[in-house]
Amino acid sequence: MSNTIKITIxxxxxxxxxxxxxxxxxxxxxxxxxxxxxxxxxxxxxxxxICSVYISGRLMTACTTQVEDGMxxxxxxxxxxxxxxxxxxxxxxxxxxxxxxxxxSGSCELQALGYRFLMMVPRFSFLFQTRDIEATNPKLxxxxxxxxxxxxxxxxxxxxxxxxxFAFARRGHKVVINLDRKQAAKLTDDLARQAMEICPVxxxxxxxxGFDVPIGRRxxxxxxxxxxxxAKGGNC
Amino acid sequence: MRKITIEPVTRxxxxxxxxxxxxxxxxxxxxxxxxxxFRGFERFIQGRPYWEAAVVVQRLCxxxxxxxxxxxxxxxxxxxxxxxxxxxTPTGEKMRRLMHYGQIxxxxxxxxxxxxxxxxxxxxxxxxxxxxxxxxxxxxxxxDIAVQAVMMRKYGQEIIKATAGKKIHGTGAIPGGINxxxxxxxxxxxxxxPDPMNIDKxxxxxxxxxxxxxxxxxxxxxxxxxxxxxxxxxLSLVRKDGALDLYHGVLRAVDxxxxxxxDDVDYQDYLTYIDEEVxxxxxxxxxxxxxxxxxxxxxxxxxxxxxxxCDFIDSPLAxxxxxxxxxxxxxxxxxxxxxxxxxxxxxxxxxxxxMKRLLNDPDLYSGELTTSGARQSEGVxxxxxxRGTLFHHYRVGEDDLIEMANLxxxxxxxxxxxxxxxxxxxxxxxxxxxxITEPMMNAVEVAIRAYDPCLSCATHALxxxxxEVTIVDQDNNVIDRKLR
Ligand code: SF4
Ligand code: FES
Numbered sequence: 001m002s003n004t005i006k007i008t009i010x011x012x013x014x015x016x017x018x019x020x021x022x023x024x025x026x027x028x029x030x031x032x033x034x035x036x037x038x039x040x041x042x043x044x045x046x047x048x049x050i051c052s053v054y055i056s057g058r059l060m061t062a063c064t065t066q067v068e069d070g071m072x073x074x075x076x077x078x079x080x081x082x083x084x085x086x087x088x089x090x091x092x093x094x095x096x097x098x099x100x101x102x103x104x105s106g107s108c109e110l111q112a113l114g115y116r117f118l119m120m121v122p123r124f125s126f127l128f129q130t131r132d133i134e135a136t137n138p139k140l141x142x143x144x145x146x147x148x149x150x151x152x153x154x155x156x157x158x159x160x161x162x163x164x165x166f167a168f169a170r171r172g173h174k175v176v177i178n179l180d181r182k183q184a185a186k187l188t189d190d191l192a193r194q195a196m197e198i199c200p201v202x203x204x205x206x207x208x209x210g211f212d213v214p215i216g217r218r219x220x221x222x223x224x225x226x227x228x229x230x231a232k233g234g235n236c
Numbered sequence: 237m238r239k240i241t242i243e244p245v246t247r248x249x250x251x252x253x254x255x256x257x258x259x260x261x262x263x264x265x266x267x268x269x270x271x272x273x274f275r276g277f278e279r280f281i282q283g284r285p286y287w288e289a290a291v292v293v294q295r296l297c298x299x300x301x302x303x304x305x306x307x308x309x310x311x312x313x314x315x316x317x318x319x320x321x322x323x324x325t326p327t328g329e330k331m332r333r334l335m336h337y338g339q340i341x342x343x344x345x346x347x348x349x350x351x352x353x354x355x356x357x358x359x360x361x362x363x364x365x366x367x368x369x370x371x372x373x374x375x376x377x378x379x380d381i382a383v384q385a386v387m388m389r390k391y392g393q394e395i396i397k398a399t400a401g402k403k404i405h406g407t408g409a410i411p412g413g414i415n416x417x418x419x420x421x422x423x424x425x426x427x428x429x430p431d432p433m434n435i436d437k438x439x440x441x442x443x444x445x446x447x448x449x450x451x452x453x454x455x456x457x458x459x460x461x462x463x464x465x466x467x468x469x470x471l472s473l474v475r476k477d478g479a480l481d482l483y484h485g486v487l488r489a490v491d492x493x494x495x496x497x498x499d500d501v502d503y504q505d506y507l508t509y510i511d512e513e514v515x516x517x518x519x520x521x522x523x524x525x526x527x528x529x530x531x532x533x534x535x536x537x538x539x540x541x542x543x544x545x546c547d548f549i550d551s552p553l554a555x556x557x558x559x560x561x562x563x564x565x566x567x568x569x570x571x572x573x574x575x576x577x578x579x580x581x582x583x584x585x586x587x588x589x590x591m592k593r594l595l596n597d598p599d600l601y602s603g604e605l606t607t608s609g610a611r612q613s614e615g616v617x618x619x620x621x622x623r624g625t626l627f628h629h630y631r632v633g634e635d636d637l638i639e640m641a642n643l644x645x646x647x648x649x650x651x652x653x654x655x656x657x658x659x660x661x662x663x664x665x666x667x668x669x670x671x672i673t674e675p676m677m678n679a680v681e682v683a684i685r686a687y688d689p690c691l692s693c694a695t696h697a698l699x700x701x702x703x704e705v706t707i708v709d710q711d712n713n714v715i716d717r718k719l720r
Contacts, residue, residue, distance in 0.1 A: 101284070103287070133285075136635055210410065217416075
């Protein structure tokens with residue numbers, strides 16, 4: 001059986017290989033599917049749902065679903081994009097995201113998706129939850145106002161034994177993700193930097209070095225989210 | 237007894253309200269200027285990491301955010317052990333200076349050309365529909381001035397963008413330095429850009445602005461010399477050697493006779509010398525010099541104050557104008573409130589000269605951006621903002637979060653002087669007058685606006701301050717109310 005298979009995304013036929021996720025297949029063909037909880041080199045979890053696509057009328061997450069020969073995928077449709085926009089909007093009203101004072105502004109995936117989906121006015125009411133900042137660690141600060149619970153840090157930042165540096169604390173709607181107290185002592189400078197980088201928003205911030213990337217050189221200043229994928233174009 | 241209220245309803249910069257009390261004989265018994273603004277930011281920033289302060293706190297103003305950006309960054313320089321003001325790398329300090337002089341330039345231009353010059357050129361009792369920058373643009377003899385105003389402001393804003401990353405609310409200054417260099421293309425653009433967007437044109441126009449004011453002054457001595465004249469002390473930063481320096485220096489204050497009542501003071505110790513009084517009727521505090529006391533210890537800040545405190549200006553064209561300015565009062569302290577405008581124009585010229593000097597400095601284009609040393613728990617940052625001395629003071633915990641913030645903004649420093657100026661005008665214009673005319677209300681506004689308080693910009697840009705005038709008798713019965 002050949003590994004090369006054919007699928008369609010929004011009616012466009014593309015080739016890909018078995019074993020890939022829909023997200024990966026789309027990306028290698030120059031088609032952008034937004035993601036938030038998904039990050040390269042970390043096993044996908046499918047928790048944020050922003051990558052949802054329709055397959056034969058069923059909503060599936062593109063980051064976890066593997067391609068199959070002949071699959072017909074709906075991606076860039078008004079309906080899906082409005083649902084994705086709603087997810088972004090809900091994340092904005094749930095947390096306290098004050099972009100003007102956040103050093104990830106300009107390189108924040110959530111903000112970039114807000115721009116991509118033309119989020120202009122609040123559709124949902126703000127929750128204005130009181131959230132705290134965990135700043136006792138000398139290397140890394142955790143700002144719960146900005147955390148979107150994507151768990152990328154939990155899944156991606158681990159020690160040699162595979163034990164995570166981040167863990168859930170508290171329960172129910174009060175649940176937060178914190179730097180594990182026992183693990184914290186082992187956090188190297190390099191791991192702290194990786195943690196800041198893996199976080200899609202400004203919830204994990206390296207201490208003492210804020211705003212050192214000037215406006216104009218931030219990740220999305222000149223290349224809006226998705227534009228790098230789309231610039232590659234299809235290879236079909 | 238009647239109470240007259242002039243209330244400008246403004247937007248972002250807070251709002252002010254003037255009440256003037258008259259007794260039955262028509263004597264002014266009391267005047268008060270109420271301003272509601274600012275204090276919230278001292279609370280918002282608590283619990284935030286220290287490196288956010290320079291980015292967050294500047295949001296309290298849309299006209300001179302750079303001043304807050306830099307004052308906060310200067311305070312945080314101290315916190316990261318980079319020292320106060322002069323401890324930065326040459327690149328760090330010079331980029332910030334360029335940002336600041338670009339800001340002074342654009343803000344002063346906005347104030348003088350857009351907001352104040354229509355009052356002078358058309359007269360303060362002219363029809364508000366024409367007494368604004370658009371009025372200048374459509375009046376053939378003033379069209380050039382309106383165009384210059386727009387282009388000069390743009391030049392200053394482009395400088396800000398090149399140094400801070402954005403024209404408004406940038407991120408350039410970070411604790412211990414700056415986050416970027418200037419590029420050679422930018423240098424070429426600013427120094428030799430196509431007419432009129434180059435520094436020599438800016439210097440030429442700054443001069444023309446001064447000539448405009450001096451010509452007006454010659455023809456209208458009474459307005460410029462007598463209007464809202466009052467004696468006071470004056471305070472500002474000056475460079476160690478006494479030169480005008482808007483970015484960094486030591487605190488100096490002179491009293492109305494020119495005696496130095498504060499000199500060579502390291503502003504890290506400002507609390508030893510300055511206190512703030514709370515008065516029940518105003519949200520804005522009243523700062524005063526401790527050594528003199530609450531009653532007489534108040535002072536003015538801003539361009540006029542700076543001309544009174546400094547010994548010289550370290551740029552040749554502005555120095556010449558400074559000499560003329562000082563000669564006008566025979567070297568004595570200048571208390572002519574409307575000379576704020578004259579002083580402001582001298583600073584516009586100085587800023588243009590400074591920008592030119594800095595743009596030619598190689599340190600802007602290469603060199604270390606930041607520095608740091610032993611971490612401190614507290615830092616004070618002062619800067620001469622367009623409107624006067626601005627104080628930022630922060631205490632930072634071991635966890636790097638801000639525990640305490642205290643800001644004394646320029647407008648707060650000028651709180652008492654503005655109250656005094658309003659009183660002078662009210663007494664002069666309204667004593668014995670039962671009818672509150674438009675020109676009289678304008679006169680009160682002009683007196684306030686000479687100090688360029690934050691509220692003026694938001695209210696005057698389109699020539700007409702939204703007003704509610706209420707006259708009440710001593711039992712608070714409304715006799716008359718006018719809205720416009
Ligand atoms: S800290 Fe960042 S990476 Fe971790 S869960 Fe929150 S948003 Fe995701
Ligand atoms: S990116 Fe697929 S569910 Fe979050």
